[in-house]
Amino acid sequence: MDFELSETAAAVQKGMRELCADFGTDYWSRCDAEDRWPEELWTELGRGGWLGLAVPEEFGGGGLGLLELAVAMEELAASGAGTAGAFLYLLTPGFGGVTVTRHGTDQQKRDLLPGIAAGTTQTCFALTEPDAGSNALAISTTARRDGDDLVLRGQKIWISGVQRADWMLVVCRTTPAAEASGRTSGFSVLLVDVREAEAAGTLQYTPIHKAGNRIVKSNQVHFDDVRVPADRVLGEIDAGxxxxxxxxxxxxxxxxxxxxxxxxxxxxxxxxxxxxxxxxxxxxxxxxxxxxxxxxxxxxxxxxxxxxxxxxxxxxxxxxxxxxxxxxxxxxxxxxxxxxxxxxxxxxxxxxxxxxxxxxxxxxxxxxxxxxxxxxxxxxxxxxxxxxxxxxx
Structure with missing residues (x-):
């Protein structure tokens, strides 16, 4: 067994520590007091390639793994951000970069990964519902087939980062529980274009006033017949x-x-x-x-x-x-x-x-x-x- 970080992971650790040295506890406390996203830090993360660590090199990323991403997360939190930094860094490099790299089609990768790596595309993740918190099997948000589209309807709660997101990964039912072949069948994960749906009036969100972690806003989200092209399913339909x-x-x-x-x-x-x-x-x-x-x-x-x-x-x-x-x-x-x-x-x-x-x-x-x-x-x-x-x- 070797408990030393690899040269690559050690370089990530050193690089993130050096970048974050300019954004210490006072900076994060100001962002928290002002209830605002840390724009200055985010710009530096994008400029330095830190948002695309786990994105393949062919799409402009670092081609690294979850370990390097975790090491970067440690340093960001330790620099002064604390838990708020974990929320911030998870949304796009984690939910977007890792998931699309692992499960996206070639077209989905071309659409999302270069922007994630460059810091110009942001993502969020929607699973939790008011009546289905920790029990993901009980979610009631549905997507029904209508021609070449899936039509998404339902609501989610505690969805962080919607204000900033270009794309939302949404977990929904595409086959009713009574008709599904098993307890974990009939679910799909969709890539929803947030700004497109917002402009169409089919996606609305309401911020939740929170006791902490104010830098990243959390929201209640409503889907009112959001049209999602069928080619935006991550993985296979019903096998989400x-x-x-x-x-x-x-x-x-x-x-x-x-x-x-x-x-x-x-x-x-x-x-x-x-x-x-x-x-x-x-x-x-x-x-x-x-x-x-x-x-x-x-x-x-x-x-x-x-x-x-x-x-x-x-x-x-x-x-x-x-x-x-x-x-x-x-x-x-x-x-x-x-x-x-x-x-x-x-x-x-x-x-x-x-x-x-x-x-x-x-x-x-x-x-x-x-x-x-x-x-x-x-x-x-x-x-x-x-x-x-x-x-x-």
């Missing part, structure tokens, strides 16, 4: 669940990478403060009541990083990675939350001041325990798939 899992596992790996980076950031801030802040004549970091919890967070973070890298490596090798992706997501989300919480405790009352980024990191990190999948469902997956225990649902 295979594509869906190939979206969800990389999503969990990249979310885990964001969690690792967030934990690294919160830990760095907490340790720096614990070294400098003196109470009762000595640095507060000398007190085991503060030092030991921070040491435990360090251990959690390193373990989460190892599993995240392993899951990404397995995916790149074309090997089963579902168990590892779930374990990585579980451990990294826990590390990020614990690190942010311990940073809050270390800063004491000053954590409540927006002079410091601690409160932002704290509220943003909490949501990672619920999305992209609740930790209870991750534990259910590990129990049934990893331990062979009977299902409870």
């Amino acid at each position: 669940f295979a594509v869906l899992w190939d979206i969800l596992n990389p999503e969990r790996v990249l979310a885990a990478a964001g969690g690792v980076g967030t934990a690294e950031l919160a830990l760095r801030l907490a340790v720096g403060y614990a070294r400098e802040r003196e109470v009762f004549g000595r640095p507060i970091g000398a007190n085991q009541g503060l030092a030991f919890p921070l040491a435990r967070v360090k251990a959690q973070t390193e373990l989460a990083r190892l599993m995240t890298h392993k899951a990404a490596w397995l995916y790149d090798q074309g090997r089963p990675s579902g168990d590892e992706a779930n374990i990585a997501k579980l451990t990294a989300a826990g590390a990020a939350w614990d690190a942010a919480d311990r940073a809050y405790q270390t800063y004491g009352g000053m954590a409540f001041s927006e002079e410091y980024p601690i409160a932002r990191l704290h509220r943003d990190a909490r949501i990672a325990k619920n999305i992209p999948v609740a930790e209870e469902l991750v534990l259910a997956h590990i129990a049934t798939q990893g331990l062979g225990l009977p299902r409870s649902y």
